[in-house]
Amino acid sequence: MKILVQKFGGTSVSTQEKRKLVVCKVMNAKEEGYFPVVVVSAMGRKGDPYATDTLLSLIDDNFKVANPLALDLLMSCGETISTVIMCNELNSKGIDAVPLTGGQAGIITDCNYNNAAILNVDTKQILSILQKGKIPVVAGFQGKDENNYITTIGRGGSDVTAAILGAALNAVETQIYTDVDGIMTADPRIVSEATLIKKISYDEIFQFADQGAKVIHPRAVEISRKYNIPLVIKNTMNNCDGTVISNLGNEGYESIITGITHMNNRVQIKICKNSDSSYEDLFDILAENLISIDLINVFPKEKIFTIDEKDFIKFQNLIKEINLVCSFVKECSKISIIGSKMRGIPGVMARILKALTREKIEVLQTADSHMTIWCLVETEYVEGAINALHREFKLG
Numbered sequence: 106m107k108i109l110v111q112k113f114g115g116t117s118v119s120t121q122e123k124r125k126l127v128v129c130k131v132m133n134a135k136e137e138g139y140f141p142v143v144v145v146s147a148m149g150r151k152g153d154p155y156a157t158d159t160l161l162s163l164i165d166d167n168f169k170v171a172n173p174l175a176l177d178l179l180m181s182c183g184e185t186i187s188t189v190i191m192c193n194e195l196n197s198k199g200i201d202a203v204p205l206t207g208g209q210a211g212i213i214t215d216c217n218y219n220n221a222a223i224l225n226v227d228t229k230q231i232l233s234i235l236q237k238g239k240i241p242v243v244a245g246f247q248g249k250d251e252n253n254y255i256t257t258i259g260r261g262g263s264d265v266t267a268a269i270l271g272a273a274l275n276a277v278e279t280q281i282y283t284d285v286d287g288i289m290t291a292d293p294r295i296v297s298e299a300t301l302i303k304k305i306s307y308d309e310i311f312q313f314a315d316q317g318a319k320v321i322h323p324r325a326v327e328i329s330r331k332y333n334i335p336l337v338i339k340n341t342m343n344n345c346d347g348t349v350i351s352n353l354g355n356e357g358y359e360s361i362i363t364g365i366t367h368m369n370n371r372v373q374i375k376i377c378k379n380s381d382s383s384y385e386d387l388f389d390i391l392a393e394n395l396i397s398i399d400l401i402n403v404f405p406k407e408k409i410f411t412i413d414e415k416d417f418i419k420f421q422n423l424i425k426e427i428n429l430v431c432s433f434v435k436e437c438s439k440i441s442i443i444g445s446k447m448r449g450i451p452g453v454m455a456r457i458l459k460a461l462t463r464e465k466i467e468v469l470q471t472a473d474s475h476m477t478i479w480c481l482v483e484t485e486y487v488e489g490a491i492n493a494l495h496r497e498f499k500l501g
């Protein structure tokens with residue numbers, strides 16, 4: 106059985122017009138001899154009636170914190186509604202489709218509500234539906250725990266649902282349909298000349314996803330890599346080939362830089378050494394308090410790093426408690442310049458710094474690894490910086 110997992114994101118299922126295009130994708134797959142397994146997200150984005158954020162606005166913040174189980178049940182509704190609407194659409198074209206919650210589709214998670222980890226996938230139900238010649242339409246982003254409570258697996262989780270089903274069903278490939286042609290050299294909302302990346306390795310795309318490109322969830326990349334299932338990102342609105350993510354990567358592609366992504370809401374912190382011993386223990390203390398840090402530079406008399414804005418108040422309270430003094434720059438963005446071919450090539454950092462200096466953009470900090478160079482800039486300059494770097498490396 107040639108199984109094909111096809112996941113459709115929020116914008117792809119938001120209107121009837123778009124859902125008709127989804128039906129075409131599913132019908133085409135069927136006509137080509139595949140057995141499609143459809144995964145759907147909640148319909149639309151923030152502000153739309155059945156989008157997850159809209160559902161969340163129906164209950165109080167205190168209730169959310171005190172009742173994670175109820176919160177998950179509410180959050181799962183958007184995807185559940187979507188499965189039924191999609192089945193309705195498929196049925197109207199004479200296709201027999203069966204709506205399934207994540208739990209009914211066999212996705213078993215731990216009890217870490219709101220951010221549950223998938224422990225196991227029982228494919229029995231899906232396989233039985235496929236064997237009857239019908240199409241399972243699975244609600245993304247959700248599963249059930251050992252007590253049969255509905256859980257959700259974190260934002261962007263429908264990508265993870267698709268990847269885990271692709272792996273469990275040993276699919277020919279996992280297709281992620283969205284509102285762009287595939288993975289581009291930069292977010293097309295920021296860089297109008299961004300171009301499509303046709304082929305890319307799991308490793309490179311993991312960097313993209315992990316460093317802020319929201320087009321695919323990093324866990325979905327990890328799972329597909331582990332089980333060696335090709336992951337293909339495509340546009341619901343057209344027939345473009347999209348981006349193929351596989352172990353083969355992009356053989357023959359010569360550019361040293363593959364693309365650029367970024368992450369907002371970073372706060373740069375500088376802490377000077379004082380006589381207090383807590384300076385030496387600072388990183389341990391932050392780890393114990395679950396504050397993750399990055400872009401870490403340690404000097405004899407100073408430590409510089411960044412944290413997420415959401416941890417800032419907690420961080421300030423901690424610092425006060427342990428008698429350290431810090432200075433900080435809020436509203437920073439971390440730009441990631443990614444390319445597996447930059448290893449060992451001299452002068453890449455120099456080109457980056459020159460391109461940004463030309464635009465009078467101050468670089469607050471840098472770091473590099475074998476595949477990525479990071480630059481921290483103030484958020485008001487991030488779009489200009491990404492465009493300048495995109496031009497410098499001729500990615501358009």
Ligand code: ADP
Pocket residue numbers: 113114115116117146282283284285287288289290291292293294317318319320321364366
């Ligand atoms: P969906 O609802 O289909 O899951 P998402 O909003 O999660 O869609 O992801 C698609 C969006 O990701 C695009 O609209 C685009 O703005 C954004 N994006 C960010 N970086 C990139 C990139 N490098 N290539 C393509 N899209 C990107």
Ligand code: MG
Pocket residue numbers: 114261264319320321
């Ligand atoms: Mg998404």
